[in-house]
Amino acid sequence: MTHQETRVDLLVVGGGVNGAAIARDAIGRGLSVLLCEKDDIAAHTSSASTKLIHGGLRYLEHQEFALVAKSLAERKRLLDTAPHIIWPQGFILPHQSHLRPAWMIRAGLFLYDRLGGWPDRRLPGSRAVDLRAHPSGVPLRDSLVRGFQYSDACVLDTRLAVLNALDAAERGATVLTHTACIAARRDQAHWHADLRSDDGVMHSVTARALVNATGPWATRFLDGPAQLPHSHQVRLVKGSHVLVPALFGHEYAYIFQQPDRRFVFAIPYDGDFTLIGTTDVEFHGDPADVRVDDDEVAYLCEAASRYFKQAVLPQAVVWRYSGVRPLVEDRSARASEITRDYVLPFDGSAAPILTVLGGKITTSRRLAEEAVNTLSRALGVTRPAWTGGAPLPGGDLPGRDFHAFAADFARRHAWLPAPLALRLCRHYGTRASRILRDATTVTDLGEHFGAGLYAAEVDYLVDVEWARHADDILWRRTRLGLRMDASGQQRLRDHLQDRQPVRHARVTRAPHVL
Missing domain, CATH: 3.50.50.60 (FAD/NAD(P)-binding domain)
Structure with a gap:
């Protein structure tokens, strides 16, 4: 030792x-x-969130105006400093009058826009929508005819x-x-x-x-x-999520009111999936051993099925994950109401x-x-x-314009498959070129483990980003665990066994300070 x-x-x-x-x-x-x-x-x-950068629309109902304002100010900063891993997302809130009156929702969205610094060219303001004519209404039940649209952001957490x-x-x-x-x-x-x-x-x-x-x-x-x-007193609250095959093909996400007055999100996830979450359940075990219970899966599926024409069944779930939130004890009776x-x-x-x-x-x-x-x-x-x-690594995109950057990157590396080029831009921003180095063909990227993951990217993640195990790469760094088959995952594990991670062991003062 x-x-x-x-x-x-x-x-x-x-x-x-x-x-x-x-x-x-x-x-x-x-x-x-x-x-x-x-x-x-x-x-x-930190890797078990709902993958959102948001102000917390529902917090307005609990009069947490300062928290919402602070969160929305941070949303703007993060969109500026990490435009590769954070992007605007439109949300649709279908209206059900027996849960909350329309005037309450309109007032909340008006306040949300203003606290968020509206107008903002990246985040359209809220508005009422006719679900019978709006693309977001197509997969919804026919009884849902009215809704509201507002903006927040998604993140690779x-x-x-x-x-x-x-x-x-x-x-x-x-x-x-x-x-x-x-x-x-x-x-x-x-x-x-x-x-x-x-x-x-x-x-x-x-x-x-x-x-x-x-x-x-x-x-x-x-x-x-x-x-x-x-x-100090904290309440540990478990938040669980499920992933199912895509329930819709448009660009919007949903926020669904529930009879227990909670909200559940349904969010596009990596093109082929829909993320549904989250729960709020008191947790008393070891946070390292948190698991999604079957009753949570049933709750989330039922929550989505109240709105979609296509019933969401537990057997359709392709992945589930859960995290424990350490919330400040404020004597709230319900876990969902804790600040x-x-x-x-x-x-x-x-x-x-x-x-x-x-x-x-x-x-x-x-x-x-x-x-x-x-x-x-x-x-x-x-x-x-x-x-x-100050931009985060890779976030120094010209003009903070991700789409322009990604288009230019794809043009300069036309030999890359388009989905791979886009994913590299989304995950690494201006540092994507560090993975490619002097490669000019896909073969130059080394072994292909499947799902667009090559040895060049794996080696970068090991050498630079502390990845050590297959799960670090597949479920946290790249989100490719859903797409890679068992054979590819085993070959990835074999590759990692042959490598020694390079640790950042510097204990010096910063070479430069902003």
Whole structure:
């Protein structure tokens, strides 16, 4: 067993989107940073979302106006800084008067538009639609004749977390995946942490401050490795989703009202599928072992079947996934009514520790900025916040125009199959060329595992983006797990066994700071 010792300004425990965003913000302000994650980047809650960047239309009903405004402001920023992995999405809300009156929906959408900075050329404002004449009405039940259209955005959620971690690493942060923090002790000036990787390497880390960004494990981390008394309370809520073969062929998504006053989304997913979610179920187990229950599948299928002509049956489900959301305890009677806002408890009585409680993927950048603002005051850092307008890796598209960029990329690499060229642009933006390198034919990309995945992309993900196992690539980095057959998956596993991942082990200050 080998042992390594490291000294940094900030130790971030947890490699979900919040921890990765905090590491990115902090390194860009001149702090030395080490981030450790016990599994893969975004292996849990951050890769189990509804794949949306949105303000949360339903939050208006609970009068969470500040949260909606904050989320919509972040939606605009993320569309600017990550236009490759985030794109506008139109939504249709079919109206059923016995659930909510039309005036209430119109008022909510009017407010949603204004809080979101309407008018915005990328996101059309809301309007009423006649479902009998609108393309979104074709797959719906004939009894649904009226609806409302509004705009939000979709996201490749795992890639948002990975790109935050990648930017942090390229600016000088150390990012250690598959490395757990097993103990953390505090004295008057420092945290002393013991990290253990799954290949037996031990790391001793001395840090001036610590961030607990362990998501649904936040209080368990304080109770266990940190052994720190606290009064924090979170409610763990499971959100589950199912994927079925495409239920419609148009470009719109749906948001469906339910008799229990919840909303369920039906969203186009990678062309051939429809994503349906989510549930809100109290969870009391280990978040690492979360599973979708059959009754959740039935609930989601019934929720969609209330609206579509074609019944959605549980046996049609081709994939299901679930994540545990660590929501701030606010004494709400129902899990679906608990706030999605976050709090950042800060203990600066000795060596500082900041804990992340709550939050959603849309507000991860803002959460990180607020967290580092607090830490900067405690650590004497004066460099200002910088991430609001800084593109994520690959997001520096000319004119922020994804479609123009993708068309130019396809023209310059006409030998690439069109679906592959588009997917590379969507996942990697301007960095897609780093995967192709000097290739001029498909053969130059190496072994083809199926579903458009070649060795060149796999090797890039291993060398640059911490991918280690087949699931890291198929279900998080590329979303190709639904399309690759068993033979291809086995050949991918064989290929990965022959490679050693290149770890980002730099513990230096950023070479440049914005």
